[in-house]
Amino acid sequence: MKFLIFLGTVRDSSPSNPPRLGLRVARACLAQMHQDDVSAELIDPLDFDLEPIFKPHFAYAQGKAPAQLQSLAxxxxxxxxxxxxxxxxxxxxxxxxxxxLNHFGSSLFSYKPSAIVTYSAGQWGGVRAAVGMRSFLSELGCLPVSAMIHIPKAHEVLAEDGNSLEQIDAEKWMSYFSRTFTQLTWWASAAKNQRNEVDPHKLAPAFKRDPSQRNSPSENSE
Known part of the structure; x- marks a missing residue:
């Protein structure tokens, strides 16, 4: 199975130290997932030169999207x-x-699971961001699994390469990560098997043309 790990930071300034704290968190996720029959790839937003004027991938005519957007799609x-x-x-x-993520329509993500990983330099571990991410990811169609990962004071937990700084706690952190990723891979396997049996996009066609496709029926609808 194939998974994408999206990193949500482009910061390179203080007060965070190190500025891209999330990179070590993403590397820890990568190390946990990229093994056996599972492959994982890190998607770093710094690798994408996005235009300041927002135009999503699905707004381009077929075959006309920028190469970076098309590749990621x-x-x-x-x-x-x-x-x-x-x-x-x-x-x-x-x-x-x-x-x-907003550059891509829900049809690309749908009928697949996701996992939420948050972190902070302080004591809360980004948990409040996770609350909003549940509805955001659900709208994309990649429903998040129930187990989440929150890492407070991530700079004291993980080294730059993603390994635990404290050897004595490494097994505990591995178990903590494993609970979420076990759920993720289980649901991913189940969803993949079902997609191979029945194409969900034929049962419920994706809304690709216009947001009004989501509107409920009414006397004025066309």
């Missing part, structure tokens, strides 16, 4: 599940993560 469609790694900004999800 194909990876999203081919993946079996997703891991979303985010800090907390004003009790909400990272703007960098939301901005990147």
């Amino acid at each position: 194909e990876k999203i469609a081919a993946a079996d599940g997703y891991v979303m790694v985010s800090p907390e900004y004003n009790h909400s999800v990272s703007p960098a993560l939301a901005h990147l």
Whole structure:
């Protein structure tokens, strides 16, 4: 199975130290997942040169989307599940993560599971961002599993390479991560098997043309 790990930070300034604290969290997720018959790829928003004027992938004519967006769209469609790694900004999800994900329609993510991973330099571990991420990911169609990962004071927990700084706690952190990723891979396997049996997009066609496709029926609807 294939998974994408989305990193939700582009920060390179203080007061955070290190500035891209989430990178070590994403690397820890990558190490936990990329093994046996599971492959995982890190998606870093810094690798995408997004235009300041917002235009999502699905707004381009077929075959006309920028190469970076098209490549990522194909990876999203081919993946079996997703891991979303985010800090907390004003009790909400990272703007960098939301901005990147908003370039793609729910039809690419749908009928697959996701996992929420949050972190902070302080004591809360980004838990308030996770609350909003549940509804955000559900709208994308990649429903999050119930177990989540929250890492307070992540700079004291993980080294730059994603390994635990304290050897004595490494097994505890591995078990903590494993609970969430076990749920994720279980649901991903179940969803993949069912997609192979029945194409969900034929049962419920995706809304791709216009937001009004989501409207409820009314006398004035066309």
